[in-house]
Amino acid sequence: MCSRLTYLGPNGTVVTGRSMDWMVPVDTNLWILPAGLPHTGAAKDNSFEWTSVYGSVIAAGYDAATTDGLNEAGLVANLLYLGTAHYGERDSSRPGLTVSAWAQYALDMFATVDEAVAVMSAEAFQIVAPNLPGGFEPSLHLSLSDASGDSAIFEHIEGRLVIHHSRDYQVMTNDPTFAEQRALVEQWKASGQNLPGSEDPADRFIRATHYLALVPPADDDVQPIADVLAIVRNVSVPFMVEPDPAHPNVAPTLWRTVADHRRRRYFFEGTNLPSIFWVDLDNVDLTVGAQTRRLVAENGPVRVGEVSAEFEDADVFVFMPEA
Numbered sequence: 361m362c363s364r365l366t367y368l369g370p371n372g373t374v375v376t377g378r379s380m381d382w383m384v385p386v387d388t389n390l391w392i393l394p395a396g397l398p399h400t401g402a403a404k405d406n407s408f409e410w411t412s413v414y415g416s417v418i419a420a421g422y423d424a425a426t427t428d429g430l431n432e433a434g435l436v437a438n439l440l441y442l443g444t445a446h447y448g449e450r451d452s453s454r455p456g457l458t459v460s461a462w463a464q465y466a467l468d469m470f471a472t473v474d475e476a477v478a479v480m481s482a483e484a485f486q487i488v489a490p491n492l493p494g495g496f497e498p499s500l501h502l503s504l505s506d507a508s509g510d511s512a513i514f515e516h517i518e519g520r521l522v523i524h525h526s527r528d529y530q531v532m533t534n535d536p537t538f539a540e541q542r543a544l545v546e547q548w549k550a551s552g553q554n555l556p557g558s559e560d561p562a563d564r565f566i567r568a569t570h571y572l573a574l575v576p577p578a579d580d581d582v583q584p585i586a587d588v589l590a591i592v593r594n595v596s597v598p599f600m601v602e603p604d605p606a607h608p609n610v611a612p613t614l615w616r617t618v619a620d621h622r623r624r625r626y627f628f629e630g631t632n633l634p635s636i637f638w639v640d641l642d643n644v645d646l647t648v649g650a651q652t653r654r655l656v657a658e659n660g661p662v663r664v665g666e667v668s669a670e671f672e673d674a675d676v677f678v679f680m681p682e683a
Contacts, residue, residue: 361441361611363561363595365568366530367588368509371579376436376505377588377618378428379596381611384494386421388615388658390628390639392671393418395432396648399468401485402681403456408485412468415646417626417639419617419657422493424680425460426467432646433471434507434621437463442501443535447487448519456488459498460680466504473510477525480514487516490680503532507621513538531568533595534561541565559610564595585618585627592616599631615658628657635663643668652676 364378380386394415401408418429427439439462450456457465470476489498501515513524513532524538532538544562555570556563568591575587596613618627624641643666645651653671663670 361534362438363564363568363592364438364440364503364532365572365588365591366505366509366511367572367575367584368527368530369579369584370577372507372622373579373584374434374505374507374509374621375584375588375618376438376621377592377616378438378440379592379613379616380419380427381597381613382441383496383611386427386614386658387423388419388421388427389423390655390657390671391418391420391674391677392639392644392646392653392668393464393676394646394648394650394652397468397652397676399461399464399679401455401457401461401488402490402679403458403488404682405452406455408455408457410465410469414468414471415650416464416467417641417644418464418467419615419628420677422680423654423677426464426679428617429463429467430619430621430624430626430641431467431471432624432641434624435467435470435472435476436505436619436621437466438503438532439463439500440503440532441499441534442515442537443497443499444537445499445501445516446519447489447516450488451486454486455484456682457485458490458679458682459487459500460490462487462500462502464679466502470504472506472508473504473512473525476504477512477523481521481523483521488682491683492680501532501538505621530572531565533565533568536562545569559597561610568595581620581623581625585620588618589616589627589629592618596631630658632658633662637663637665637667639668640666644671
Protein backbone atom coordinates (compact mmCIF):
# COMPACT_ATOMS: atom_id res chain seq x y z
CA MET A 361 0.00 0.00 0.00
CA CYS A 362 1.24 3.43 -0.98
CA SER A 363 4.42 5.07 -2.18
CA ARG A 364 5.79 8.53 -1.36
CA LEU A 365 8.61 10.57 -2.88
CA THR A 366 10.01 14.09 -2.56
CA TYR A 367 11.67 15.96 -5.43
CA LEU A 368 14.34 18.54 -4.55
CA GLY A 369 14.80 21.02 -7.38
CA PRO A 370 16.72 24.24 -7.98
CA ASN A 371 15.88 27.57 -6.33
CA GLY A 372 14.11 25.98 -3.40
CA THR A 373 11.60 23.93 -5.37
CA VAL A 374 10.30 21.01 -3.28
CA VAL A 375 7.48 18.74 -4.47
CA THR A 376 6.13 15.68 -2.64
CA GLY A 377 3.88 13.09 -4.26
CA ARG A 378 2.25 9.89 -3.05
CA SER A 379 -0.14 7.13 -4.07
CA MET A 380 -2.90 5.78 -1.86
CA ASP A 381 -3.20 2.02 -2.35
CA TRP A 382 -5.73 0.06 -0.32
CA MET A 383 -7.87 -3.08 -0.35
CA VAL A 384 -11.23 -1.30 -0.29
CA PRO A 385 -12.47 2.22 -1.17
CA VAL A 386 -11.51 4.83 1.43
CA ASP A 387 -14.21 7.36 0.41
CA THR A 388 -11.64 10.15 0.53
CA ASN A 389 -12.71 13.79 0.67
CA LEU A 390 -10.63 16.97 0.82
CA TRP A 391 -11.02 19.32 3.77
CA ILE A 392 -9.98 22.89 4.50
CA LEU A 393 -9.14 23.04 8.21
CA PRO A 394 -8.26 26.52 9.55
CA ALA A 395 -5.96 27.30 12.45
CA GLY A 396 -7.40 27.45 15.94
CA LEU A 397 -9.34 24.17 15.84
CA PRO A 398 -9.39 22.18 19.10
CA HIS A 399 -8.80 18.44 18.71
CA THR A 400 -8.85 15.36 20.89
CA GLY A 401 -6.76 12.24 20.34
CA ALA A 402 -9.85 9.97 20.50
CA ALA A 403 -8.28 7.56 22.99
CA LYS A 404 -10.49 5.58 25.37
CA ASP A 405 -8.71 6.98 28.41
CA ASN A 406 -6.46 10.02 28.90
CA SER A 407 -6.90 11.37 25.40
CA PHE A 408 -4.27 13.79 24.07
CA GLU A 409 -5.57 17.29 23.24
CA TRP A 410 -4.25 20.16 21.15
CA THR A 411 -5.36 23.27 19.26
CA SER A 412 -4.11 23.77 15.71
CA VAL A 413 -1.49 26.47 15.14
CA TYR A 414 -1.53 26.12 11.35
CA GLY A 415 -4.35 25.67 8.87
CA SER A 416 -4.18 22.92 6.27
CA VAL A 417 -5.77 21.25 3.26
CA ILE A 418 -6.01 17.52 3.84
CA ALA A 419 -7.29 14.26 2.39
CA ALA A 420 -9.49 12.42 4.88
CA GLY A 421 -10.30 8.72 4.64
CA TYR A 422 -13.87 7.87 5.63
CA ASP A 423 -14.14 11.47 6.90
CA ALA A 424 -12.52 10.08 10.03
CA ALA A 425 -8.76 9.92 9.41
CA THR A 426 -6.23 12.37 7.99
CA THR A 427 -4.16 10.38 5.52
CA ASP A 428 -2.37 13.19 3.72
CA GLY A 429 -2.12 16.97 3.57
CA LEU A 430 -0.29 20.29 3.21
CA ASN A 431 -0.31 23.06 5.80
CA GLU A 432 0.04 26.81 5.32
CA ALA A 433 3.73 26.72 6.34
CA GLY A 434 4.54 24.26 3.54
CA LEU A 435 4.76 21.10 5.67
CA VAL A 436 3.45 17.90 4.06
CA ALA A 437 2.33 14.79 5.96
CA ASN A 438 1.77 11.37 4.37
CA LEU A 439 0.43 8.34 6.25
CA LEU A 440 1.36 4.96 4.70
CA TYR A 441 0.87 1.30 5.59
CA LEU A 442 3.59 -0.58 7.49
CA GLY A 443 2.50 -4.09 8.43
CA THR A 444 5.24 -4.50 11.05
CA ALA A 445 4.29 -1.32 12.92
CA HIS A 446 3.44 -1.87 16.58
CA TYR A 447 2.65 0.99 18.93
CA GLY A 448 3.25 -0.95 22.17
CA GLU A 449 0.90 -2.04 24.91
CA ARG A 450 -1.39 0.74 26.00
CA ASP A 451 -0.10 2.73 28.96
CA SER A 452 -3.06 4.82 30.11
CA SER A 453 -0.76 7.02 32.21
CA ARG A 454 0.35 8.51 28.89
CA PRO A 455 -2.03 10.61 26.76
CA GLY A 456 -3.29 8.64 23.77
CA LEU A 457 -3.48 9.84 20.16
CA THR A 458 -5.32 7.73 17.60
CA VAL A 459 -3.18 6.97 14.57
CA SER A 460 -6.04 8.38 12.47
CA ALA A 461 -5.09 11.85 13.84
CA TRP A 462 -1.29 11.46 13.81
CA ALA A 463 -0.75 13.23 10.47
CA GLN A 464 -3.22 15.97 11.39
CA TYR A 465 -1.40 16.67 14.65
CA ALA A 466 1.84 17.21 12.70
CA LEU A 467 0.16 19.49 10.16
CA ASP A 468 -1.55 21.45 12.93
CA MET A 469 1.50 22.05 15.08
CA PHE A 470 4.67 22.28 12.98
CA ALA A 471 6.12 24.45 10.23
CA THR A 472 9.28 22.39 9.70
CA VAL A 473 10.51 18.82 9.98
CA ASP A 474 13.10 19.96 12.54
CA GLU A 475 10.32 21.23 14.81
CA ALA A 476 8.33 18.02 14.43
CA VAL A 477 11.30 15.77 15.18
CA ALA A 478 12.27 17.81 18.26
CA VAL A 479 8.78 17.61 19.74
CA MET A 480 7.66 14.16 18.63
CA SER A 481 10.90 12.48 19.70
CA ALA A 482 9.95 13.38 23.29
CA GLU A 483 6.85 11.16 22.89
CA ALA A 484 4.39 13.34 24.77
CA PHE A 485 1.65 10.92 23.64
CA GLN A 486 1.23 7.27 22.77
CA ILE A 487 -0.19 6.29 19.40
CA VAL A 488 -3.30 4.11 19.81
CA ALA A 489 -5.01 1.96 17.20
CA PRO A 490 -8.60 2.22 15.95
CA ASN A 491 -10.50 -0.46 14.05
CA LEU A 492 -10.33 0.22 10.31
CA PRO A 493 -13.37 -0.52 8.14
CA GLY A 494 -13.09 -4.04 6.74
CA GLY A 495 -11.28 -5.31 9.83
CA PHE A 496 -7.79 -4.35 8.64
CA GLU A 497 -5.00 -3.60 11.10
CA PRO A 498 -4.17 0.15 11.44
CA SER A 499 -0.43 -0.49 11.03
CA LEU A 500 0.97 2.77 9.71
CA HIS A 501 4.07 4.92 9.49
CA LEU A 502 4.32 8.65 8.86
CA SER A 503 6.48 10.77 6.58
CA LEU A 504 6.94 14.53 6.88
CA SER A 505 8.62 16.88 4.41
CA ASP A 506 8.90 20.66 4.50
CA ALA A 507 9.54 23.64 2.25
CA SER A 508 13.31 23.44 2.85
CA GLY A 509 13.39 19.89 1.44
CA ASP A 510 13.96 18.22 4.80
CA SER A 511 12.28 14.86 5.48
CA ALA A 512 11.61 12.51 8.38
CA ILE A 513 10.12 9.03 8.62
CA PHE A 514 8.40 7.99 11.87
CA GLU A 515 7.97 4.25 12.54
CA HIS A 516 6.95 2.27 15.62
CA ILE A 517 9.05 -0.89 15.76
CA GLU A 518 8.23 -3.33 18.58
CA GLY A 519 6.60 -0.50 20.50
CA ARG A 520 9.54 1.89 20.11
CA LEU A 521 9.40 5.07 18.05
CA VAL A 522 12.19 5.18 15.45
CA ILE A 523 12.80 8.44 13.56
CA HIS A 524 14.83 8.65 10.35
CA HIS A 525 15.66 12.31 9.70
CA SER A 526 17.51 13.59 6.62
CA ARG A 527 16.77 15.51 3.43
CA ASP A 528 18.23 12.45 1.68
CA TYR A 529 15.24 10.34 2.77
CA GLN A 530 13.15 11.16 -0.27
CA VAL A 531 11.38 7.83 -0.85
CA MET A 532 9.13 5.67 1.33
CA THR A 533 6.84 2.73 0.61
CA ASN A 534 5.72 -0.07 2.96
CA ASP A 535 7.29 -3.22 4.40
CA PRO A 536 10.01 -3.91 5.29
CA THR A 537 11.04 -1.04 7.57
CA PHE A 538 12.61 2.11 6.15
CA ALA A 539 16.15 1.10 7.17
CA GLU A 540 15.74 -2.28 5.46
CA GLN A 541 14.32 -0.65 2.33
CA ARG A 542 17.37 1.60 2.02
CA ALA A 543 19.63 -1.41 2.39
CA LEU A 544 17.75 -3.21 -0.40
CA VAL A 545 18.32 -0.24 -2.71
CA GLU A 546 22.05 -0.42 -2.11
CA GLN A 547 22.03 -4.18 -2.73
CA TRP A 548 20.19 -3.66 -6.01
CA LYS A 549 22.67 -0.95 -7.11
CA ALA A 550 25.56 -3.31 -6.41
CA SER A 551 23.93 -6.29 -8.12
CA GLY A 552 23.85 -4.88 -11.65
CA GLN A 553 20.38 -6.36 -12.11
CA ASN A 554 17.66 -4.77 -14.22
CA LEU A 555 15.19 -2.41 -12.60
CA PRO A 556 12.55 -4.52 -10.77
CA GLY A 557 9.01 -4.12 -12.01
CA SER A 558 6.60 -5.76 -9.57
CA GLU A 559 4.05 -4.14 -7.26
CA ASP A 560 6.02 -5.33 -4.21
CA PRO A 561 6.89 -2.44 -1.84
CA ALA A 562 10.63 -3.09 -2.11
CA ASP A 563 10.47 -2.97 -5.92
CA ARG A 564 8.44 0.23 -5.80
CA PHE A 565 10.98 1.76 -3.43
CA ILE A 566 13.82 0.92 -5.82
CA ARG A 567 11.99 2.22 -8.89
CA ALA A 568 10.98 5.48 -7.22
CA THR A 569 14.55 6.04 -6.01
CA HIS A 570 15.95 5.31 -9.47
CA TYR A 571 13.58 7.53 -11.43
CA LEU A 572 13.72 10.38 -8.91
CA ALA A 573 17.47 10.60 -9.47
CA LEU A 574 16.86 11.02 -13.22
CA VAL A 575 14.43 13.96 -13.03
CA PRO A 576 15.94 17.00 -14.81
CA PRO A 577 16.18 20.18 -12.71
CA ALA A 578 13.19 22.50 -13.00
CA ASP A 579 11.80 25.23 -10.75
CA ASP A 580 8.65 26.34 -12.55
CA ASP A 581 5.10 25.64 -11.39
CA VAL A 582 4.35 22.93 -13.98
CA GLN A 583 7.26 20.63 -14.85
CA PRO A 584 8.13 19.40 -11.32
CA ILE A 585 4.47 18.56 -10.71
CA ALA A 586 4.31 16.56 -13.93
CA ASP A 587 7.61 14.80 -13.21
CA VAL A 588 6.65 13.77 -9.69
CA LEU A 589 3.22 12.64 -10.82
CA ALA A 590 4.82 10.54 -13.57
CA ILE A 591 6.95 8.67 -11.02
CA VAL A 592 4.02 8.19 -8.65
CA ARG A 593 2.02 6.73 -11.54
CA ASN A 594 4.96 4.42 -12.35
CA VAL A 595 4.86 2.96 -8.83
CA SER A 596 1.07 2.77 -8.67
CA VAL A 597 -0.83 -0.52 -8.68
CA PRO A 598 -3.50 -1.03 -11.37
CA PHE A 599 -7.04 -2.11 -10.54
CA MET A 600 -6.63 -5.42 -12.36
CA VAL A 601 -4.41 -6.62 -9.52
CA GLU A 602 -6.65 -8.77 -7.32
CA PRO A 603 -6.37 -7.58 -3.71
CA ASP A 604 -5.18 -10.19 -1.22
CA PRO A 605 -6.33 -9.40 2.34
CA ALA A 606 -3.32 -11.31 3.65
CA HIS A 607 -0.98 -8.88 1.87
CA PRO A 608 -2.40 -5.36 2.21
CA ASN A 609 0.98 -3.87 1.26
CA VAL A 610 0.06 -4.68 -2.37
CA ALA A 611 -3.33 -3.18 -3.24
CA PRO A 612 -4.86 -1.12 -6.06
CA THR A 613 -4.09 2.59 -6.21
CA LEU A 614 -7.19 4.63 -5.36
CA TRP A 615 -5.76 8.14 -5.76
CA ARG A 616 -2.58 10.18 -5.96
CA THR A 617 -1.61 13.56 -4.51
CA VAL A 618 1.21 16.00 -5.26
CA ALA A 619 2.09 18.99 -3.06
CA ASP A 620 4.18 21.98 -4.13
CA HIS A 621 5.67 23.10 -0.80
CA ARG A 622 6.89 26.52 -1.93
CA ARG A 623 3.87 27.55 -3.99
CA ARG A 624 1.47 25.92 -1.50
CA ARG A 625 -0.60 23.97 -4.03
CA TYR A 626 -2.14 20.58 -3.34
CA PHE A 627 -3.06 18.38 -6.31
CA PHE A 628 -5.42 15.39 -6.28
CA GLU A 629 -5.82 12.73 -8.99
CA GLY A 630 -8.35 9.93 -8.60
CA THR A 631 -7.87 6.68 -10.49
CA ASN A 632 -11.59 6.05 -11.03
CA LEU A 633 -12.18 9.27 -13.00
CA PRO A 634 -10.23 11.28 -15.60
CA SER A 635 -9.71 14.07 -13.05
CA ILE A 636 -6.80 16.10 -11.78
CA PHE A 637 -7.55 19.16 -9.70
CA TRP A 638 -5.84 21.24 -7.06
CA VAL A 639 -6.22 23.69 -4.21
CA ASP A 640 -4.11 26.85 -4.07
CA LEU A 641 -3.73 27.71 -0.39
CA ASP A 642 -3.51 31.39 -1.33
CA ASN A 643 -7.18 31.14 -2.29
CA VAL A 644 -8.52 29.70 0.99
CA ASP A 645 -9.06 31.21 4.43
CA LEU A 646 -7.02 29.32 7.03
CA THR A 647 -7.15 31.96 9.75
CA VAL A 648 -8.47 31.34 13.26
CA GLY A 649 -12.28 31.36 13.22
CA ALA A 650 -12.62 30.55 9.52
CA GLN A 651 -15.14 27.95 8.38
CA THR A 652 -14.16 24.31 7.94
CA ARG A 653 -15.04 23.20 4.42
CA ARG A 654 -15.28 19.93 2.50
CA LEU A 655 -14.99 18.74 -1.11
CA VAL A 656 -16.11 15.28 -2.21
CA ALA A 657 -13.06 13.86 -3.97
CA GLU A 658 -12.83 10.10 -4.46
CA ASN A 659 -16.54 9.72 -5.25
CA GLY A 660 -17.06 13.15 -6.75
CA PRO A 661 -17.68 14.34 -10.30
CA VAL A 662 -14.98 14.86 -12.90
CA ARG A 663 -13.03 17.99 -11.94
CA VAL A 664 -10.14 19.78 -13.63
CA GLY A 665 -8.26 22.84 -12.41
CA GLU A 666 -8.23 24.91 -9.24
CA VAL A 667 -11.22 24.01 -7.04
CA SER A 668 -11.01 26.08 -3.85
CA ALA A 669 -14.32 27.80 -4.66
CA GLU A 670 -16.08 24.42 -4.91
CA PHE A 671 -15.62 23.46 -1.25
CA GLU A 672 -18.76 23.58 0.88
CA ASP A 673 -19.13 24.54 4.53
CA ALA A 674 -19.14 21.51 6.81
CA ASP A 675 -18.69 20.67 10.47
CA VAL A 676 -15.25 19.24 11.16
CA PHE A 677 -15.12 15.44 11.29
CA VAL A 678 -14.33 13.31 14.36
CA PHE A 679 -11.21 11.10 14.25
CA MET A 680 -11.58 7.34 14.24
CA PRO A 681 -11.38 6.39 17.95
CA GLU A 682 -9.21 3.85 19.73
CA ALA A 683 -10.60 0.33 19.42
